[in-house]
Amino acid sequence: MELSGSTLVHYPSSQPQEENEGLVFDSTNLLQMQGDMPKEFLWPSGDLVNTTQEELKEPLVDLGIMRNGDEGAIANAAELVRNACLKHGFFQVVNHGVDPNLIDAAYQQLDSIFKLPIARKLSAKRKPGGVSGYSGAHADRYSSKLPWKETFSFLYAHQSISNSQIVDYFVSVLGEDLHYTGLVYQKYCEAMKELSLVIMELLAISLGVDREHYRRFFQDGDSIMRCNYYPPCNSANLTLGTGPHTDPTSLTILHQDQVGGLEVFVDNKWLAVRPRSEALVINIGDTFMALSNGRYKSCLHRALVNTYKERRSLVYFVCPREDKVVRPPENLLCTNNEERKYPDFTWSNLFEFTQKHYRADVTTLQSFFQWQCQCSSNFI
Ligand SMILES: C=C1C[C@]23C[C@H]1CC[C@H]2[C@]1(C)CCC[C@@](C)(C(=O)O)[C@H]1[C@@H]3C(=O)O
Numbered sequence: 434m435e436l437s438g439s440t441l442v443h444y445p446s447s448q449p450q451e452e453n454e455g456l457v458f459d460s461t462n463l464l465q466m467q468g469d470m471p472k473e474f475l476w477p478s479g480d481l482v483n484t485t486q487e488e489l490k491e492p493l494v495d496l497g498i499m500r501n502g503d504e505g506a507i508a509n510a511a512e513l514v515r516n517a518c519l520k521h522g523f524f525q526v527v528n529h530g531v532d533p534n535l536i537d538a539a540y541q542q543l544d545s546i547f548k549l550p551i552a553r554k555l556s557a558k559r560k561p562g563g564v565s566g567y568s569g570a571h572a573d574r575y576s577s578k579l580p581w582k583e584t585f586s587f588l589y590a591h592q593s594i595s596n597s598q599i600v601d602y603f604v605s606v607l608g609e610d611l612h613y614t615g616l617v618y619q620k621y622c623e624a625m626k627e628l629s630l631v632i633m634e635l636l637a638i639s640l641g642v643d644r645e646h647y648r649r650f651f652q653d654g655d656s657i658m659r660c661n662y663y664p665p666c667n668s669a670n671l672t673l674g675t676g677p678h679t680d681p682t683s684l685t686i687l688h689q690d691q692v693g694g695l696e697v698f699v700d701n702k703w704l705a706v707r708p709r710s711e712a713l714v715i716n717i718g719d720t721f722m723a724l725s726n727g728r729y730k731s732c733l734h735r736a737l738v739n740t741y742k743e744r745r746s747l748v749y750f751v752c753p754r755e756d757k758v759v760r761p762p763e764n765l766l767c768t769n770n771e772e773r774k775y776p777d778f779t780w781s782n783l784f785e786f787t788q789k790h791y792r793a794d795v796t797t798l799q800s801f802f803q804w805q806c807q808c809s810s811n812f813i
């Protein structure tokens with residue numbers, strides 16, 4: 434069943450994209466497109482509004498304190514994180530421990546992926562209902578408000594018995610010549626996982642729950658890694674690289690290049706997140722908002738494109754194991770005698786909702802709960 438407000442267009446998955454009447458977009462023909470932009474890429478003016486040139490005043494949190502055990506400094510960092518997450522759910526971390534050479538290597542491999550011939554990229558095309566693989570403007574999924582971007586996404590199991598899951602994926606879908614690319618992202622995802630568990634500990638401290646609680650919840654998770662490539666666009670003011678949305682996932686660890694374009698909607702204004710090459714942008718997703726019983730905010734954000742320069746971002750979406758039941762820790766509720774804000778759900782069900790039934794946007798979680806009620810009432 435598909436919900437209104439977001440029409441999914443499924444081209445027959447058995448047919449390669451070029452055999453469908455569907456649109457095929459990649460950075461080469463997106464760039465060659467002169468004159469009027471295809472109507473599929475036009476976004477409503479309400480999504481395009483550019484209220485201010487202001488920047489978000491998110492805290493810069495030095496994560497070195499989590500390694501040197503200075504409990505006073507940890508308490509201070511937890512307070513910075515708490516204030517940001519109560520308001521908009523964004524903060525940046527420095528001294529995060531991820532090798533800058535690994536981040537540079539990840540960008541180099543991102544460029545090599547998107548420079549592949551379109552036929553190679555389409556041979557690794559995302560399959561309907563899944564997240565892994567290549568996507569050109571999501572043109573196989575949606576028929577309007579197409580994002581001006583190409584993406585390449587893949588899963589990363591935190592506790593895989595194999596230490597080559599990412600290498601194996603790259604070689605299987607793109608061939609042996611992408612073996613090194615797989616190695617780089619294998620190392621990148623391992624680093625992201627370790628960092629995510631440190632941040633989970635800081636989030637637990639900031640919420641006053643057992644500091645191991647979220648670490649335990651996510652240690653056997655199945656996260657999503659996504660490479661975003663945003664070509665320059667002649668009509669950049671009429672489209673978006675990524676439309677307004679909250680991340681349905683738990684925690685997002687994003688590195689953006691120096692071009693800029695990530696914006697967060699706070700106090701009725703779109704505020705720019707300043708690119709900092711030495712930092713990683715962290716934001717709360719819908720699932721962690723539920724795990725905090727709604728205290729921490731999963732905030733609306735978007736990515737602009739521009740007329741003069743490509744933009745790239747490396748995005749790691751932290752997710753629990755799919756069958757984990759999402760519910761806030763007991764002591765979060767009983768300390769303030771709080772009512773539950775959201776019903777129990779599994780990440781598997783929310784993930785499937787975003788991949789098969791609904792385009793994640795500004796009301797994903799509410800639409801998901803409505804959908805679950807409708808589904809269950811259909812079976813009564
Ligand atoms: C679970 C996910 C769905 C999306 C990738 C991850 C987390 C963010 C989601 C997304 C980026 C939100 C905006 C819409 C979307 C379709 C996109 O522009 O890519 C979303 C991703 C997706 O469904 O592929």
Ligand SMILES: O=C(O)CCC(=O)C(=O)O
Pocket residue numbers: 659661675680687689694695734735736745746748
């Ligand atoms: O590329 C960016 O800066 C943001 C992308 C994003 O929000 C996403 O992929 O969920």
Ligand SMILES: [Fe+2]
Pocket residue numbers: 678679680685734
């Ligand atoms: Fe996002």
